[in-house]
Amino acid sequence: MNRRGFDISVATAGRSIVRVSGYPVFDNCITFLFGESGIGKSVLSKALYGFMNNTDLQIEINNNSYGSHLNDPWTQAIKRNSFFVFQEPSSHLNPLMTISDQLNEGSLAGIHEEDILSWLWQTSSDAAIRKLLDVFPKPYRPSGGEKQRILLAMAFKRIDAWIASPPSGEPTYFVFDEPTGSLDNTFRNLFLELLFNKYAVKPFTIVIITHDYSIISEIYNRHRQLIERVHFKELSRLDEDEVTVNDFSPGEYLDWLAAPRPHPSKHLVVEPVLEVQPRFSIFGRRLAIYADSQRTRLQPLLINKGDMVYLKAPSGIGKTTLAKIIMGIYRAERFSMALDGISITDRSPMSLWSSSIWGKRAGMVFQHADESLNLASTVRETFKGLPLKKHPSESDLVNHLTELFDGPIVDSFLRKKVAYLSGGQKQRLNLLRTLILGTDLIILDEPLNGLDFTSVKKVLDLLDEKRAQGGSLLMISHNEEIFEHFIDEENIYYLGVIE
Amino acid sequence: MKTARPPLVKFVSGKDGRWLCIWIGALFGLGIWDYLFLNRPAFERIINGFINTLFIALLSVGFTLAMAWIMTLAFHRLGSVKKRSGFYVLSFLLNLIRSIPQIVGILFGYIGIAALVTAGLLPGKAITFILMSICMSGFIMPEVIDLLRERIDHYTKLDFFNALRVCGVSQWRIINFDIFWKNSRIHILNKLISVFGSAMFLQCSVDFIISVGLSSDVNAVTLPTTLGSLLAKMDSKQDILAIGNTLTNPAYMPQLFFQHLQGLTVAFLIVITLLAVYQISCGYAERHRL
Known part of the structure; x- marks a missing residue:
């Protein structure tokens, strides 16, 4: 050789x-x-x-x-x-x-x-x-x-x-x-x-x-x-x-x-955060949520407080589309869900999301960090404009960034343009921007995109920590092996098309 | 490896920086020449006319930006509500303005302003300047609105807009800070450079038309002196004719620079300013790869 x-x-x-x-x-x-x-x-x-x-x-x-x-x-x-x-x-x-x-x-x-x-x-x-x-x-x-x-x-x-x-x-x-x-x-x-x-x-x-x-x-x-x-x-x-x-x-x-995963501790009081009815239509296609991989048993997508749920489907079926429907970006037909006590249907006004959901009850991490972040902004500016009760101080921000970034977070890093970060750094920043909101529901679309193995482990540990603190997470990823291992079978849902 | 050049050297070595220097240099050179060889009243008239033209053009840039920004936000707001009647009314009005040739619209606007001046309803010169600029901005504004709306459309098609919205960032912040300020200010500034050029050109053209007497309602007495109205004066016209004379009588050329300075200076100021603005705009677009 x-x-x-x-x-x-x-x-x-x-x-x-x-x-x-x-x-x-x-x-x-x-x-x-x-x-x-x-x-x-x-x-x-x-x-x-x-x-x-x-x-x-x-x-x-x-x-x-x-x-x-x-x-x-x-x-x-x-x-x-x-x-x-x-x-x-x-x-x-x-x-x-x-x-x-x-x-x-x-x-x-x-x-x-x-x-x-x-x-x-x-x-x-x-x-x-x-x-x-x-x-x-x-x-x-x-x-x-x-x-x-x-x-x-x-x-x-x-x-x-x-x-x-x-x-x-x-x-x-x-x-x-x-x-x-x-x-x-x-x-x-x-x-x-x-x-x-x-x-x-x-x-x-x-x-x-x-x-x-x-x-x-x-x-x-x-x-x-x-x-x-x-x-x-x-x-x-x-x-x-x-x-x-x-x-x-x-x-x-x-x-x-x-390695065996510690069984996630269940919250004593079962508190539903999101419940999506299993049938809905969008763009002329009828989709359904199932409890089994053979797609025979229809089941509402239920996420309780402290749950980490994995939505599985082949590429192109509509996982991201469902996430965007939940977040009010797309409007589905015959759609019904309850989010944190608010009943939402396909007839709910769009203003409902901006007034009560975005950044308050739910947040979403989009799959392409390059598109989701403002590349012309600095790392510090990425956290400005968020609907936080208290604007994070410099030290709060540094502590938050340290959760996923190695080494001391120096001022020059905070002043760095997002465009100059590597793809993996952008993805971590993309995650942290949503996690800082502390919303009850967090939807993560391909959260491991572009990460190296060390970062993958860090991100999964951080998400597990958020879950343990009572956060509810909906994961969408093509990385089946990792998520099937990480999430209990009962929390895996399957999306399919109704022919 | 290349070494980084000082910012000033880098700026001047670009086409935009080079033409800015050429323009300023030409103004100074011309100023010194005229100071030495042009009679005092004409020299003062030219300075007055040039400053007025520049001032109105700059005011027009400011008003154009402000009006286009307000209209764009109104379009965005009215376009995102369920009942879109407001959106259609605004679109109709904008298209109505667009359908009127700029020069015709401004000419009629100036007739109105002159009527107000004649009636003594405009108390000072500043108000006249402002009204003239607003009138001009009204007809240039559609170009800037198109640019601003294109920038919003571009970013709303990407995940960028929705990713910020679902984080709870207000859409006004996304539009004004994230889209306009952070990601479009170079495009906007480039457009404003061309708006400045358009304003100069339209100002000179309309004033010229008015001053040569196409309108009996407006004349150089009612509106401030500008380069356009100076060019239309009888002695300037004779100076311009003298340039033609040198084609058949080349020996006369040296006298142009001593005896026909008013018309020559005004024509040169208009040409060099428009050329420089055009080159600066092109250079700026090249520098930022627009």
């Missing part, structure tokens, strides 16, 4: 963006790269692959100019032999070309794709796939999950080309940046299975950048034979711009998951 190390620095207009020493590439091995969002995983991978624009950025690799890196035989070879799957599938696809044309563009031409598509879509129907291939991509069509699978299909075509090529000893570097972000666990596992099957035929270098720690369980449960060839790495911050690559211990995650 050959390990290469790269010293990489990326800067713009005199400001360093990210620096790392010994960024590893394990030839013909599989590397999982974890780390909080925005720490520089994608930037470093793109810089190494040769994708960065060196007119706007100053990039040095192994103390050489970016130009010499681009002309290096290693870089030339990986560009010839490999593929880079971008994190955001929408921006990767050309809206002016059909999916079919894009799947056969340039070096992808002449490589068969039928088997790959059949596997990724789990269908043998040519017609179903053909319908998708004739589409010009738009923001809403195909769906996020389908776009992601199209990109994966492109990568698999390049892999097939590599497997079919005669042995040359040339390096490869297949990068998958958040390849499963829009896939549910079934399709994620299908992707991994296909990838590892092809790897078994002829090994190549794979880097998978991800926040999905449950992928570790999948590897250990179903692909144990590959463990020898798998590296788990984590990018962590040394200072403002310098990061380091450490070994990530999969055992630590698996042990944490296997």
Whole structure:
């Protein structure tokens, strides 16, 4: 096994963006790269692959100019032999070309794709796939999950080309940046299975950048034979711009998951905070809440004081939509709920939420911190304007931030623009802004988005603490493994569509 | 690695900063030249006219912003209630203003102001300035309202607006602080630079039209002197004709800068100001990647 190390620095207009020493590439091995969002995983991978624009950025690799890196035989070879799957599938696809044309563009031409598509879509129907291939991509069509699978299909075509090529000893570097972000666990596992099957035929270098720690369980449960060839790495911050690559211990995650959770103490008096009737309609679809995963037993969504409830459904069914209905952002038809003693139906006036619910009885953490926070504000300003009984003093604010942020919270951090925080820091700030409200009900939509493992544990501990103090939490997350482990079965609800 | 430049050097090296310096430099240069070679009464008239034009344009910027802000908030409020009749009435009024060519609307507005001046109903010059600015702002305002409403629409489509609302932040704070102040002030300032340019242009155009006699109700006596009215004066017109004379008689050109200074100065002030404002606006947009 050959390990290469790269010293990489990326800067713009005199400001360093990210620096790392010994960024590893394990030839013909599989590397999982974890780390909080925005720490520089994608930037470093793109810089190494040769994708960065060196007119706007100053990039040095192994103390050489970016130009010499681009002309290096290693870089030339990986560009010839490999593929880079971008994190955001929408921006990767050309809206002016059909999916079919894009799947056969340039070096992808002449490589068969039928088997790959059949596997990724789990269908043998040519017609179903053909319908998708004739589409010009738009923001809403195909769906996020389908776009992601199209990109994966492109990568698999390049892999097939590599497997079919005669042995040359040339390096490869297949990068998958958040390849499963829009896939549910079934399709994620299908992707991994296909990838590892092809790897078994002829090994190549794979880097998978991800926040999905449950992928570790999948590897250990179903692909144990590959463990020898798998590296788990984590990018962590040394200072403002310098990061380091450490070994990530999969055992630590698996042990944490296997550790018995203390049974949450029940409040002596059962006090309902939220009760949503199981049937409702929105956007012409009829949805229902069930008590079982087979979706046979309708049940009102009931959250008592001190409960942590998990709402489960495949991607795109309407978990976030239900959260937004509860919070009065969307208006459903035939909807009825009781929130903290207030009876609400689809005919309730919208002013009810602004006068009695928002920030007073309920708060919600939205899933994309980048969109939810005011990036032009400072950390301190993020907490201004909230309907708090007493405006938090500087020390209150510092104490509150310390719940999720390491190290001493200094004035320069409070004055820092939110835009300059990493993705993980933004997500923690997003959580803290809602938690400071102390509302009876808190809805959390993908609260673990973009967090590293240390932060995941911290966030879950903090949420458990809020629950123990009498808070009621409704969790929405695709991270089933973690939440199924964390929340009692009786508090898991399932959302489904009524056909 | 590049080293950070001092802020002043950074500002001047941008197109907007460079053109601001060019404009100020041109004004000073012209001022010194005119002080040396232009007769005193004409020099004073030009200074008076330039300051009046500048003052009315700046007042117009202020009024435009204030009126557009109030109207935008009214649109937002009326658009979010169940009964939207108020929203439709306001939309109709705004579209009515939009349908009138700016120059025509302002011309009629000035006729009204002149009538008030003639009737002795406007006690001082300041009130006249304010009324002229309000009149101009009324017709420029729709552009700024469009910008402000676009900014609100952009952010309400994102989770940004709802994420703040469900935290209990009042929508007035979200609009005024989070959207306008924190995320749109660069866009607004850029728009105000162009509003200033529009106000200068419209002011000069309307005053010119009035002063050459298209309106028998308004004349240069009833309204304050501006660059537009100065340009329309008989001696300025002769100065401008002299420029044409140099096309057939190039040897006459040096005399333009000594004997025809009033008309030349007024024309130059209008052209350099409009050009500089245009370049500053473009440079500012480039600097902030708008």
